[in-house]
Amino acid sequence: MDHSAERTLSTYLTGFVLAVVLTAIPFALVWGELLTGPAVYYVIAVAAVLQVVVHLVFFLHLNLRSTPAENLFFLGFAAVLIFIMVGGSLWIMMDLHHRMM
Structure with missing residues (x-):
């Protein structure tokens, strides 16, 4: 080895x-x-x-030194999409909870 x-x-x-x-x-x-x-x-x-x-x-x-900029760009884009999906889901669930109470 x-x-x-x-x-x-x-x-x-x-x-x-x-x-x-x-x-x-x-x-x-x-x-x-x-x-x-x-x-x-x-x-x-x-x-x-x-x-x-x-x-x-x-x-x-993945690190900031050896990873090409394109990979980090796509990783950031994926993080933004995940944030929007999770945040939107929580927003919808909280709104539904508020309306049903």
Whole structure:
């Protein structure tokens, strides 16, 4: 095994461990009822965003130095679309909740 393969394996293992930890934290908080109310939602949201960053950095190897500008542009465009879809869905659900109460 050469040095580059070892470095790649170590980055994959680091990403895997971080992904497991970022999955276990919200799961433990909800399962053990350690947090209640809106605080648990904030922890889940932060863990989800951090997990997306971990996947992009450790598994897809995206960074600002070696990634072409076009890839970063399309990644930003996808992030905006996801934000619009999630935000729109939450807006619609909150509006429906408000109208039904």
